[in-house]
Amino acid sequence: MRLTDRQREMLAALAAGDKVRVLFVCLGNICRSPAAEGVLSELVREAGTAGRWVIDSAGTGRWHIGQLPDKRMRVHARRRGIELTHHCRQVSVSDFDDFDLIVPMDSQNESDLRQLAPSPEAEARIVPMAAFVDKAMRYDYIPDPYYEGAEGFELVLDLLDSGCRCLREAAGG
Numbered sequence: 494m495r496l497t498d499r500q501r502e503m504l505a506a507l508a509a510g511d512k513v514r515v516l517f518v519c520l521g522n523i524c525r526s527p528a529a530e531g532v533l534s535e536l537v538r539e540a541g542t543a544g545r546w547v548i549d550s551a552g553t554g555r556w557h558i559g560q561l562p563d564k565r566m567r568v569h570a571r572r573r574g575i576e577l578t579h580h581c582r583q584v585s586v587s588d589f590d591d592f593d594l595i596v597p598m599d600s601q602n603e604s605d606l607r608q609l610a611p612s613p614e615a616e617a618r619i620v621p622m623a624a625f626v627d628k629a630m631r632y633d634y635i636p637d638p639y640y641e642g643a644e645g646f647e648l649v650l651d652l653l654d655s656g657c658r659c660l661r662e663a664a665g666g
Contacts, residue, residue, distance in 0.1 A: 500624065508665025508666070513546050513664045514591065514592045515546070515593070517550040518550065518551050519597070520599075520637065521552045523563040524638055527581070528562070528566050530550040531570055533661065534546075534575075545665075551583060557581040558583060561579070569650055589618065594620060596625075599636075600633075603619060622652075626659070635652055
């Protein structure tokens with residue numbers, strides 16, 4: 494993992510608490526962030542710690558509000574035993590009150606979130622997904638598979654699996 498000392502301290506505090514509230518964020522909330530929500534939800538369910546977690550996803554854009562995730566992502570996730578049933582929504586300022594950790598998929602999402610953050614304390618809750626990925630990769634972000642073929646969706650799911658496993662471990666469960 495590529496976390497700063499401050500981020501490690503924040504995760505240690507979350508591990509010591511009763512609940513861990515995580516919001517994953519991408520551009521349209523139809524590929525990466527709902528997939529991350531589904532992956533982490535499945536991992537904590539398998540670990541028997543689902544009751545400790547509040548997991549959601551949102552997009553910085555508003556194009557797909559109310560829709561299910563992209564069909565291709567749903568198909569690839571289903572092949573791994575993960576059902577993506579989230580209905581897309583746009584991130585809001587109130588999410589900074591509702592979540593302990595806000596996890597953008599790329600630098601543009603991170604920049605948009607930092608502009609939206611209502612305070613320095615809220616901004617400190619933003620930790621990029623790539624910081625959790627514990628496998629060698631050529632990216633410093635989670636690439637958007639929307640314009641890619643099947644291999645793009647599989648790559649994203651592999652990266653999210655690695656990152657969500659590390660996030661779950663770092664946050665205590």
